Amino acid sequence: MRPRTEEATGGTAPVPTGWTALDEALPSGGWQAGEVVEVCSPHPGWTEIPLLWPLLRHATVCGHPVALLGLPPSSPLPSCVTADWCVSGDVHPSGARGEQNHGATILPALRTAAEWQAACDAADRWFARQGRRALLLVWALEAPAAGVRRLRRLARRTGAWVCVVRPSLARWDDLWADARLALLCPGVRGAQVQVRTDNRPLGRTLQLAWQADIALPPAPLHLGDAQPxxxxxxxxxxxxxxxxxxxxxxxxxxxxxxxxxxxxxxxxxxxx
Incomplete structure (x- = not known):
């Protein structure tokens, strides 16, 4: 009997992260469909974009649907990234802000169990409309274990890529995702990334240089009231x-x- 993840992904190879060292540190050797990865960022909606850029580019080039849930305002997403479904924050490709496509409900930064329930319900409906593999990026201030476990079930059932972006303090929480990447001292040229795949307090730390095809402007001092x-x-x-x-x-x-x-x-x- 094959594992559920393999059944959902059809045994497909993982998408390379863009860095050989990071591929080697992740259990699946890259961004594996059917898994949930947490990214802990000091400025959610900003500094994690270069890390996720290769996966966003892959989804866009291959025509996979992309959903952005709880995206903070003024996030510097590359202009070529098009969102099939986006709630809160910047929306592509029109450049408008707010609700787009499918009558999606505007959701704030996820904090409470009720907000996570509503977000997971909306994501479940969105996945049900897709006839192909999709990418879901979620920005949340708090991530209850039940909410992350439900996202894991959704990812495994649909074979989707799911990334949950949380503030840096979350890197000391218990690990409920398949892997956690914590950005340490990010800059415009690169960052240290701590990789955890279990609940041990420390993980492997890598030095990554951002790829040349994405330019990240300096992060503002204040990114809005959504920040804690x-x-x-x-x-x-x-x-x-x-x-x-x-x-x-x-x-x-x-x-x-x-x-x-x-x-x-x-x-x-x-x-x-």
Whole structure:
């Protein structure tokens, strides 16, 4: 008996990621249809585009339907990428913004279980309309395990490529996808990418140079209200470590406030 993933994909070879080292680090040797890959990005909707560009190009050139769910505004998608279905953010090829095709419901950045339920229902209907392999890109601030597992079932049943883009803090969460790629220190020329395929705290880290056929402009300081404010996430594997995420000025203000509170508490302890 063949695995369900092989049945859905028809035994097709994975799509090369564009980097030999990344192909070797992924269990399937590339972007495998029927699997879900999480991408953790410091600026979701911006810095992960060069990483996903070879897969987007493959889907566009081969005529596979592409769906963009929860795409943040002003994301620098290449102009040749056409979305069969897009909700929220920039839409191609018309350049309009908002709802496009099939009467899709406008969905905000996914946070709650109810929003994930609605998003998965919409994705299920969209997959049902496709008579061929499709690519689904999802941007989410939070990804409950049940939502990701449902996407995995959809991917395996339809043989689709599914990528879920989340903020960088998610790289310390439990791994529910088939693989997780965390972008570290991304720039206009390349980035370090940490690859995890199990729930161990660390994965293999690679240095990737972006391909020359996509130009990524510098990321803006503020990407809109959809981005989370200052957040603190403790490393579940080492309670002594934590990561603070947010805009630079907001993070500095939060650290200054914590320093003042610590100094005040220390002074009160000495006086007592």
């Amino acid at each position: 404010r200052v957040r603190v996430r403790q490393d579940p594997h080492d309670r002594r470590r934590a990561v603070v995420s947010g805009r630079l000025d907001e993070v500095c203000q939060a650290l200054d406030r914590l320093a003042r509170e610590e100094a005040r508490a220390s002074s009160e302890a000495h006086t007592s």
